[in-house]
Amino acid sequence: MKIEGYNASDHYDEMFTETGVIRQHYEEFSQGLKKIALKKMNHLQFSANQTQKAMGMTFNVYHDNQGLEKILHLDIIPRIIPNEEWLHLESGLKQRTYALNLFLQDIYNDRKILKDGIVPEELILGSKDYLKPCVGLTPPKGIWCHITGTDLVKNKDGEYYILEDNLRCPSGVSYMLESREIIKRAYPDIFNQKGIRPVSDYPAKLLRMLQHLSNKAKPVVGVLTPGIYNSAYYEHSYLALQMGVELVNGVDLIVEDKKVYMQTTKGLEQIDVLYRRIDDVFLDPRTFRPDSMLGVPGIFEAYKAGNVALANAPGTGVADDKAVYAYVPKIIKYYLGEDPILNNVPTYLCREEKDRKYVLDHIHELVVKETNAAGGYGMLIGPKASSEEHAKFKELIKANPTNYIAQPTLSLSTVPSLTEEGVQARHVDLRPYILYGNEIEVIPGALTRVALKKGSLVVNSSQGGGSKDTWVLYN
Known part of the structure; x- marks a missing residue:
């Protein structure tokens, strides 16, 4: 199957190789998609939008002056992840969740990791998310992070990287569940033939x-x-x-x-x-x-x-601070004696003089993030920002360096998406959900967030992003 005008050459595309060959895990879906005309696809997209409205699948955007409820646009073309790839993600997410739970128990009790100098004491004890009333507490069954939504991206090297950990009140799982029901009805024949792991x-x-x-x-x-x-x-x-x-x-x-x-x-x-x-x-x-x-x-x-x-237990927010994120590989090594299965994105801490100087000198190449911001706010994408925006963020960093980190600009992978110009490549990230009760379990599906604007790397719903159903295959 070849899609007219589809460009997958300057980044990693999850359906097509650089030479335009369909990847094996998309082959069956592409055969079914061949039989659906573009007009029919547009009709399916319209029906999906109407179904979302009828079901009340809306959210408020706090920074939208109109104050209107909006639907989280569900793109009609699903993202497909092969089983072997998912098993790798699953093992890495379990490792990370277990280590972060041990970290939270430690910093609110013995503080061994701080005394041993693995994580700077002032970074934790000085954080506004380190809740002093929780000091000395052990939550029921010793579990702090019961529901985690970890954000990942796939870079142009085809490898997944952890973007951030969400340990407070991660949202979006209802969209994952309801999107599955909508997409199943859109492609009943394809869905029933593919062997897709359930999320219901x-x-x-x-x-x-x-x-x-x-x-x-x-x-x-x-x-x-x-x-x-x-x-x-x-x-x-x-x-x-x-x-x-x-x-x-x-x-x-x-x-x-x-x-x-x-x-x-x-x-x-x-x-x-x-x-x-x-x-x-x-x-x-x-x-x-x-x-x-x-x-x-x-x-x-x-x-x-x-x-x-x-x-989740009160106090978990300190572990998903973007500055603490940079230390998670060391946290895993400290508590588990293992190397991380899933890598972090290389991170520059502006609180460190050497890192800060590099960020200020290379701000046009980097993504700068406010450590406690969410939803795509408090962020600068250097290569796409103006010189005025570069100058503004330089001053913000100089005024409060502890409040900022920076990372290289990743080339997020793309997945075919239905746009007004037809089927086009759009950048995506991935938010799997992890439950920690009697054991740690990663739900075999995820919320895929998609940047709806051509070339955009911002997938957050509050910034105009949409979503996709995520199919994890049995084999």
Whole structure:
């Protein structure tokens, strides 16, 4: 199958080799795609968009002055990952998750890794995400990071690189699940023939993991949401519904005798496990921010007393700081005695004088990131930025070097995507979801985010990116 005007020569394309030959894991799909006319493809895309709207698959963009809810555009052409490639990713993600959990337990207790000088003490203890109320705590079952969404990219060398770890309240899994249902209906014949690993059991696995955190035989589980104005509220309500548990706001909960109760029509009911989608500092106005209207007064004391489990555990944010990210290979080696299976992107820490000088001298070649920003904000893509933007970021780095890191500009891999000009190559990243309960499990699918604009490397939904269904093959 040859696609008219398709360019896959200056980067790694996941469907075509540099010479235009179809990669083996895409061959069956391309045969089925041949039978679908472009007009039919456009009709399928329109139907997918309408289905998303009907299902309420929308999100708010906080930085959008119009304040409108938008759908996360689902591109109709799936991304396909061969089984051998996925198994490599799976082993690397399990290794990384296990090591980061040991790191969190250590830095809030013995601090051996800091005393041994592997990670700078001031980087951790001086971080705004290092929560002093968590010092000395061990979460239920010793697990800190229960739900992780790790972002990866495939570079032009065909290798995957870890871009960042999301250990706080990673979002997007509902889009992974619902996108699968939409795409299955778009290509029923192709889907049934290919042998694609399912993702539909994620809610059941998530519930089992949450129940594992309690010592009760039948624990009561809930999803704690900030409310309907949160950008990911659709996901909160979707997951609560799929798990068959209560969706609660802070005002629905009350703490008595260091136990958390839901207010129901039949009176108070104790809740044992909360999948919280509220940021750490808003959880409890008595312990963290006193002006928080989202949290539950006294919930942190209930947590410390062991009467409620929280997923993810408060305090995990310090481990996915972009400056700490640079030390994860050393963290893996320190705790596990192993080399990382998946590599980091080479990272320059602007807090280090040598690195800072290199970044300032080569800013036009690098991607500069604010260490605590998310959603594609606080970032400069040097090769695509203006000289004015270069100058602005140089001043920001000089004023607060600890707040910035820099990385080489990667040539993200591309996947065929349906655009107004027909099927074109668009850059993608990958966010697999990892659950840590009785064991560490990587869900055999992922949220693939796609940059919808030609040549763009920014895939974040808040910056105009879209998504794809991700097919992981059995063999």
